[in-house]
Amino acid sequence: MTEHPERSELLQSTLDQYPGLDVTIDRLREIGHDYWARGWSRGTSSNYSVVIDRNPLKLLVTASGKDKGHLAFNDFVIVDEFGNLSPSDQSKSSAETLLHCSAAIHQNAGAILHTHSKWGTVLSEHYAPLGGIQLEGLEMLKGLEGILTHESRVWLPIFDNTQDISALRAEVEAYWRENPSKKCWGYLIRQHGMYCWGSELSEAIRHMEVLEFLLECLGTRMSIL
Amino acid sequence: MTEHPERSELLQSTLDQYPGLDVTIDRLREIGHDYWARGWSRGTSSNYSVVIDRNPLKLLVTASGKDKGHLAFNDFVIVDEFGNLSPSDQSKSSAETLLHCSAAIHQNAGAILHTHSKWGTVLSEHYAPLGGIQLEGLEMLKGLEGILTHESRVWLPIFDNTQDISALRAEVEAYWRENPSKKCWGYLIRQHGMYCWGSELSEAIRHMEVLEFLLECLGTRMSIL
Amino acid sequence: MTEHPERSELLQSTLDQYPGLDVTIDRLREIGHDYWARGWSRGTSSNYSVVIDRNPLKLLVTASGKDKGHLAFNDFVIVDEFGNLSPSDQSKSSAETLLHCSAAIHQNAGAILHTHSKWGTVLSEHYAPLGGIQLEGLEMLKGLEGILTHESRVWLPIFDNTQDISALRAEVEAYWRENPSKKCWGYLIRQHGMYCWGSELSEAIRHMEVLEFLLECLGTRMSIL
Amino acid sequence: MTEHPERSELLQSTLDQYPGLDVTIDRLREIGHDYWARGWSRGTSSNYSVVIDRNPLKLLVTASGKDKGHLAFNDFVIVDEFGNLSPSDQSKSSAETLLHCSAAIHQNAGAILHTHSKWGTVLSEHYAPLGGIQLEGLEMLKGLEGILTHESRVWLPIFDNTQDISALRAEVEAYWRENPSKKCWGYLIRQHGMYCWGSELSEAIRHMEVLEFLLECLGTRMSIL
Numbered sequence: 001m002t003e004h005p006e007r008s009e010l011l012q013s014t015l016d017q018y019p020g021l022d023v024t025i026d027r028l029r030e031i032g033h034d035y036w037a038r039g040w041s042r043g044t045s046s047n048y049s050v051v052i053d054r055n056p057l058k059l060l061v062t063a064s065g066k067d068k069g070h071l072a073f074n075d076f077v078i079v080d081e082f083g084n085l086s087p088s089d090q091s092k093s094s095a096e097t098l099l100h101c102s103a104a105i106h107q108n109a110g111a112i113l114h115t116h117s118k119w120g121t122v123l124s125e126h127y128a129p130l131g132g133i134q135l136e137g138l139e140m141l142k143g144l145e146g147i148l149t150h151e152s153r154v155w156l157p158i159f160d161n162t163q164d165i166s167a168l169r170a171e172v173e174a175y176w177r178e179n180p181s182k183k184c185w186g187y188l189i190r191q192h193g194m195y196c197w198g199s200e201l202s203e204a205i206r207h208m209e210v211l212e213f214l215l216e217c218l219g220t221r222m223s224i225l
Numbered sequence: 226m227t228e229h230p231e232r233s234e235l236l237q238s239t240l241d242q243y244p245g246l247d248v249t250i251d252r253l254r255e256i257g258h259d260y261w262a263r264g265w266s267r268g269t270s271s272n273y274s275v276v277i278d279r280n281p282l283k284l285l286v287t288a289s290g291k292d293k294g295h296l297a298f299n300d301f302v303i304v305d306e307f308g309n310l311s312p313s314d315q316s317k318s319s320a321e322t323l324l325h326c327s328a329a330i331h332q333n334a335g336a337i338l339h340t341h342s343k344w345g346t347v348l349s350e351h352y353a354p355l356g357g358i359q360l361e362g363l364e365m366l367k368g369l370e371g372i373l374t375h376e377s378r379v380w381l382p383i384f385d386n387t388q389d390i391s392a393l394r395a396e397v398e399a400y401w402r403e404n405p406s407k408k409c410w411g412y413l414i415r416q417h418g419m420y421c422w423g424s425e426l427s428e429a430i431r432h433m434e435v436l437e438f439l440l441e442c443l444g445t446r447m448s449i450l
Numbered sequence: 451m452t453e454h455p456e457r458s459e460l461l462q463s464t465l466d467q468y469p470g471l472d473v474t475i476d477r478l479r480e481i482g483h484d485y486w487a488r489g490w491s492r493g494t495s496s497n498y499s500v501v502i503d504r505n506p507l508k509l510l511v512t513a514s515g516k517d518k519g520h521l522a523f524n525d526f527v528i529v530d531e532f533g534n535l536s537p538s539d540q541s542k543s544s545a546e547t548l549l550h551c552s553a554a555i556h557q558n559a560g561a562i563l564h565t566h567s568k569w570g571t572v573l574s575e576h577y578a579p580l581g582g583i584q585l586e587g588l589e590m591l592k593g594l595e596g597i598l599t600h601e602s603r604v605w606l607p608i609f610d611n612t613q614d615i616s617a618l619r620a621e622v623e624a625y626w627r628e629n630p631s632k633k634c635w636g637y638l639i640r641q642h643g644m645y646c647w648g649s650e651l652s653e654a655i656r657h658m659e660v661l662e663f664l665l666e667c668l669g670t671r672m673s674i675l
Numbered sequence: 676m677t678e679h680p681e682r683s684e685l686l687q688s689t690l691d692q693y694p695g696l697d698v699t700i701d702r703l704r705e706i707g708h709d710y711w712a713r714g715w716s717r718g719t720s721s722n723y724s725v726v727i728d729r730n731p732l733k734l735l736v737t738a739s740g741k742d743k744g745h746l747a748f749n750d751f752v753i754v755d756e757f758g759n760l761s762p763s764d765q766s767k768s769s770a771e772t773l774l775h776c777s778a779a780i781h782q783n784a785g786a787i788l789h790t791h792s793k794w795g796t797v798l799s800e801h802y803a804p805l806g807g808i809q810l811e812g813l814e815m816l817k818g819l820e821g822i823l824t825h826e827s828r829v830w831l832p833i834f835d836n837t838q839d840i841s842a843l844r845a846e847v848e849a850y851w852r853e854n855p856s857k858k859c860w861g862y863l864i865r866q867h868g869m870y871c872w873g874s875e876l877s878e879a880i881r882h883m884e885v886l887e888f889l890l891e892c893l894g895t896r897m898s899i900l
Contacts, residue, residue: 043368043435067427116365118438122446125362137575139611139642140566143493149613150641161364163374191375192364202517210493213568221572222449223898224672268818268885292877341815343888347896350812386814388824416825417814447899448673587800589836589867590791593718599838600866652742660718663793671797674897 007073010087014060014078018052021060027201028062029071031113036069040115040212044068046193047094050111050201051104057081061100063091081105098169099195106176107184109197111204116193119215124158124188132157133188135214143210144185145203156211158188186211232298235312239285239303243277246285252426253287254296256338261294265340265437269293271418272319275336275426276329282306286325288316306330323394324420331401332409334422336429341418344440349383349413357382358413360439368435369410370428381436383413411436457523460537464528468502471510472523477651478512479521481563486519490565490662494518496643497544500561500651501554507531511550513541531555548619549645556626557634559647561654566643569665574608574638582607583638585664593660594635595653606661608638636661682748685762689753693727696735697748702876703737704746706788711744715790715887719743721868722769725786725876726779732756736775738766756780773844774870781851782859784872786879791868794890799833799863807832808863810889818885819860820878831886833863861886 007015015021028048035041046068049061059079062068066075080086081104083097094100096114103109127133135154141147144154157175162168168189176184185207186196196211198204232240240246253273260266271293274286284304287293291300305311306329308322319325321339328334352358360379366372369379382400387393393414401409410432411421421436423429457465465471478498485491496518499511509529512518516525530536531554533547544550546564553559577583585604591597594604607625612618618639626634635657636646646661648654682690690696703723710716721743724736734754737743741750755761756779758772769775771789778784802808810829816822819829832850837843843864851859860882861871871886873879 039438039441042438043365043431045365045368067431116438118442118445121363121365121442122449125446126449137611137641138571139639140493140495140571143495150611151613161362161375163376189364191362206493206517213489213492213566216489217568217571219445219449220568220669221575224572224576224669264888264891267888268815268881270815270818292881341888343892343895346813346815346892347899350896351899386812386825388826414814416812444895444899587836587866588796589864590718590720590796593720600836656718656742663714663717663791666714667793667796670793670894671800674797674801674894 010078010090011074014052021052024050024201025060025073025076028076029073031205032062032068032071035115036067038117040117040120041068042116045116047096047100047114048112049097049100049104051109052078057101057104058086059097059100059104061093061097064094065092096165098165099172102169102173103195103197106173107197108199109204110199111201112195112197113204113208114193114195115208115212117212117215119212119219120188120194121191123215123219124190124192128158128160128190130158133215133218135218138214138217140210140213140217143206145198145207146183154185155182156186156188157184158190161190161192235303235315236299239277246277249275249426250285250298250301253301254298256430257287257293257296260340261292263342265342265345266293267341270341272321272325272339273337274322274325274329276334277303282326282329283311284322284325284329286318286322289319290317321390323390324397327394327398328420328422331398332422333424334429335424336426337420337422338429338433339418339420340433340437342437342440344437344444345413345419346416348440348444349415349417353383353385353415355383358440358443360443363439363442365435365438365442368431370423370432371408379410380407381411381413382409383415386415386417460528460540461524464502471502474500474651475510475523475526478526479523481655482512482518482521485565486517488567490567490570491518492566495566497546497550497564498562499547499550499554501559502528507551507554508536509547509550509554511543511547514544515542546615548615549622552619552623553645553647556623557647558649559654560649561651562645562647563654563658564643564645565658565662567662567665569662569669570638570644571641573665573669574640574642578608578610578640580608583665583668585668588664588667590660590663590667593656595648595657596633604635605632606636606638607634608640611640611642685753685765686749689727696727699725699876700735700748700751703751704748706880707737707743707746710790711742713792715792715795716743717791720791722771722775722789723787724772724775724779726784727753732776732779733761734772734775734779736768736772739769740767771840773840774847777844777848778870778872781848782872783874784879785874786876787870787872788879788883789868789870790883790887792887792890794887794894795863795869796866798890798894799865799867803833803835803865805833808890808893810893813889813892815885815888815892818881820873820882821858829860830857831861831863832859833865836865836867 044065044067047062049059052058052060060076063075063077077090077093079093079097083101100112103112133156139150141152196207198207269290269292272287274284277283277285285301288300288302302315302318304318304322308326325337328337358381364375366377421432423432494515494517497512499509502508502510510526513525513527527540527543529543533551550562553562583606589600591602646657648657719740719742722737724734727733727735735751738750738752752765752768754768754772758776775787778787808831814825816827871882873882
């Protein structure tokens with residue numbers, strides 16, 4: 001991760017404005033390679049973002065259609081709170097950018113990660129009729145921020161897949177509004193994959209590892225019964 | 226991938242003729258290592274090719290019987306549209322070279338990849354009585370060129386295995402002729418493995434990751450039911 | 451594993467006192483990366499320790515909440531026989547430190563490893579009603595210290611999970627007291643994971659690989675029946 | 676694999692006598708790391724050998740109890756046709772050395788590899804009542820020397836496990852004597868693992884990858900039915 005190929009003028013001026021952003025980009029590139037190697041981000045699927053400013057909101061998010069196993073330093077773009085490129089003369093951002101903005105705004109997320117793992121895909125279909133997956137009794141739950149005992153119950157909601165991202169965003173936000181007392185660390189999109197987040201990137205990474213592990217345990221248990 | 230052991234005179238003159246081919250060969254070597262490590266190309270199985278010329282057709286294809294986890298710079302040969310070595314004083318090309326030529330000619334493929342994964346092997350047997358596998362409803366389908374929604378239906382045909390590659394080629398081409406309106410991204414050979422392709426190498430790689438992932442999801446779903 | 455970032459004064463004086471400890475720390479960092487990569491230590495779960503002194507007992511143990519895939523040289527603390535930080539001005543030690551002390555004292559362990567693998571999680575739940583898992587007939591058993599034939603029977607006890615580590619420690623020690631003739635190489639905590647140990651670090655590593663492999667075989671056998 | 680720690684006088688004189696042996700040792704170390712990483716050689720299990728002389732027979736074989744993921748240049752010993760250390764002032768050789776000698780003598784093997792994979796363990800138990808596993812219809816079979824079509828039938832015999840290696844050797848050799856027309860590429864020991872070989876090391880590696888892949892496919896098929 002030491003190679004920093006030629007940077008656009010825009011990228012360079014953004015890096016100058018946000019000290020430490022180059023380190024964050026390298027971490028996202030490394031995560032991309034890890035997730036791709038594990039089979040969580042194959043075929044250019046998935047997207048990752050970090051909040052780089054709050055007033056007004058600015059996110060750095062993966063550009064559309066990039067190979068997550070080999071992210072280059074230039075494979076990221078800057079978007080505003082409406083998911084619009086800011087400035088506009090950048091590569092296309094991920095089609096699902098609005099879901100990142102949504103979690104940044106309504107869940108106060110500092111980093112948002114999205115994967116397409118086999119368990120996320122298979123179990124989101126299996127449990128779709130129940131509207132979500134109840135996770136309980138597992139020590140690993142304590143890796144989720146605010147969970148202090150394995151005796152907790154965590155609800156991972158599942159939303160139907162759609163290509164209308166604005167509609168999906170509205171559905172997710174409606175769920176949050178209607179369940180104000182239910183803490184939410186992430187959600188599944190049916191036959192699609194996982195979204196999760198954290199107050200900062202390291203927490204988002206931890207949450208993704210925890211949620212994917214819990215799905216893997218659930219699926220593995222089903223495979224032996 | 227920085228070591229380029231001694232190159233034959235032929236290889237060197239080919240490299241001189243086709244600028245950038247050395248980078249492509251290194252990418253194929255890297256793919257070989259990745260696929261071998263994932264268990265998609267074990268025991269010297271599999272073969273990979275790229276089109277390097279169209280008029281007349283010339284393919285660079287892996288030589289026969291090479292360890293895909295440790296491909297050397299010299300482990301590739303040049304063949305013509307009939308799958309014959311061109312020039313003829315090269316190592317033997319892969320026994321299945323004709324299937325590569327066929328996809329290059331009839332599907333306008335710029336790169337063709339073949340794997341022997343466990344899911345390709347097991348599911349090609351399981352679904353052989355149906356003649357193929359219907360893939361639908363999965364977001365990952367959008368990684369296939371031309372697919373814009375998860376609501377698409379993709380048909381992955383399965384052909385019986387045979388050591389008569391000319392006969393197999395004829396059967397594949399007959400399928401394409403008889404199904405002109407069915408877009409085809411790849412196919413399975415029964416108890417053998419996957420062929421897929423793309424207009425260029427990066428697209429072929431993406432298609433392989435997508436198709437293998439979809440098979441893995443299908444097999445995983447079957448393992449929990 | 452060659453980077454040794456700035457060391458605290460305490461760490462440096464400890465390293466001066468215990469020659470070879472820097473090599474041990476690097477080995478623990480490498481184990482962390484291996485276990486994390488295998489999915490045994492995801493989401494900052496797991497903890498590892500080595501005994502560095504016996505009179506009085508001193509353990510080097512992973513600090514609380516660290517990413518096991520990227521352990522830094524400073525991510526370890528020193529605790530005494532009661533699990534208290536010694537000296538006290540260090541980062542928080544792992545919440546389960548008492549279980550490490552317990553194995554060091556009562557099983558004469560020189561190194562203790564704890565993992566959260568999928569099989570450890572799933573099978574600890576499946577076999578909890580039996581109180582443990584009987585492992586027998588497998589050649590791999592011979593990797594456990596003192597086992598000379600595959601015809602041996604090894605009992606891997608399972609304890610209910612609790613956030614009261616003192617209570618869990620007492621339960622584990624009661625089991626050891628009540629079963630003085632049953633050699634114990636490790637145990638499972640229900641829906642939580644594996645603890646195992648060895649007279650020195652290399653033996654603990656061997657025991658973990660053996661026990662995790664035996665669980666994987668058991669789970670795999672269940673998945674095909 | 677570039678570090679060659681201090682060599683014993685014996686090792687050095689052996690290396691002087693057999694040019695190229697240092698490259699072979701490095702390849703065996705690399706194989707050890709690969710097999711360990713794949714879970715085929717965990718917990719110091721497994722052993723590997725190459726024939727370095729025929730008149731009289733001499734084998735280089737892994738010393739007893741070594742971590743196969745981290746084999747050092749000195750972790751190999753030289754044995755004669757009777758499995759005795761030659762010269763005798765070396766580390767203990769693997770307990771199963773006689774099985775290596777046996778394949779070298781009776782199957783004309785130039786290299787012998789032994790693994791403890793999960794599928795080798797689980798399927799050797801499952802199929803033990805049938806005395807072996809019939810493999811047929813799979814393209815990957817062609818990776819076995821002499822197999823030219825997927826329509827071949829390959830028999831992988833299974834022998835009961837025992838700690839009496841002389842008795843096991845006799846049983847294996849009796850099988851070969853009684854089945855002179857059945858080509859044999861390897862065998863399983865029940866709940867223990869796989870032995871296979873080749874005329875030279877690269878062929879033994881290919882055979883191991885092929886046989887382990889075929890077992891994995893068989894097990895995977897059973898997991899979805």
